[in-house]
Amino acid sequence: MTDSATAKGEQTRELILSTALRLFREQGYGKTTMRAIAAEAGVSVGNAYYYYSSKEHLMQAYYDHLQEQHREATVAILAGEKSFPKRLTGVLRSWLEVSEPYHEFAGTFFKSAAEPKSPLSPFSEQSRPAREASVETFRQVVEGSDLKLPADLRAELPELLWLMQMGIVLFWVHDDSKGLRRTHLLITSTVPLVDRLLRLTRIPGVRGVVTDLVGVIRSIKTA
Template identity: 60%
Template sequence: MTDTAHRSDPANRSDRGEQTRAAIATAAQELFRERGYDKTTMRAVADRAGVSIGNAYYYFASKEHLVQAFYDQIQVEHAAAAQDALGGTDKFADRLRAVLITWVDVAESFHEFAGKFFKVAAEPTSPLSPFSSESKGAREASIGLFRQVVEGSDLKVPAVIRAELPELLWLLQMGVVLFWVHDSSDGQKRTRALVRQVVPLVDKLVRLSRLPGMRGVVGDITELIRSVRS
């Protein structure tokens, strides 16, 4: 493999190329927000970016790939906003709620075309799937956020749980996203209500894991996670 000229190698991307790429991505994001995914044509994107369709396809393999820019943006904004929110408290429930609610805040402006976005991400073979190897970076960043939630908290739980909890909380977040996508209430207030209700429950459940009768269950769950991951 002497394919040193491959586009994914940053060393070979020229400045001009980067500018064009950025122009296309920006045009796409603007149009997606203005008209939604379906009503945004590749021709319109290329047009606004001041390039030809063919050129747009040189940088983005498909229309779906243009969505990735959003994905990344939410991720980055959420990480920053959550970081702020985590500073205020060491109570586990407060920290968890802060991270989840912060996500809803950040994602709010994307909600209108989130359905299409989600549709794209739901396909297992899509690089946008939260379970895909292409999403590994974003996924691990997100899990890392929940690791912070746990580690900076006052939570006293068995070490096995402490280790597995971040991944479980990330799954919870995926569930919240699923609900959010289907939530047509004003300002996604039903999702916010769900978070406020589910957080104390999770807090209670996690703390209950210390009860003698729960040891077996905890073991089963960690075993389950381990085997699912392989």
């Protein structure tokens, strides 16, 4: 395949994805069909299916696109700040910023993503690449910070922080406050608590509890 053909194919792929996301925002995820996406993008239905085999495939592409945007938005934060709470706050807030254009259709999309067996679930095998990329971002939050932790907790913390973000995402989906004020307040209120709790884990009397907690986490993950 020539470079020009490759570039044209990538442009078509991006056009279909951007058109789909716009229609999801305007019409809702459930009401938007692949035929409507193809018609709006000005491509054949067969061409749309060539690049994306289903709406679920489109949403996985959205996950990947959103994660890449989030990663780029965190570069400056992680490069210029050592304070753990500031790093974590910056990463969580930057996710709100890159996700803001899709907030209106998040509710209808969440109905599909919340189904445990759905490929759109953030915990599904299909979502693994985006999930692992997000966990890696939180690993960088921890590793580049001033936070000192027991080694076993440090190894598990990035995934726990990702789970924290999933809780914030669920709150964000239902947040109808102006400028997502409540979600921002949730972040600024919980991050200092998380920071204090983590720093307490180095106290000798707390260390045994931490070891037990990490054991529970690991046993659940491998069950």
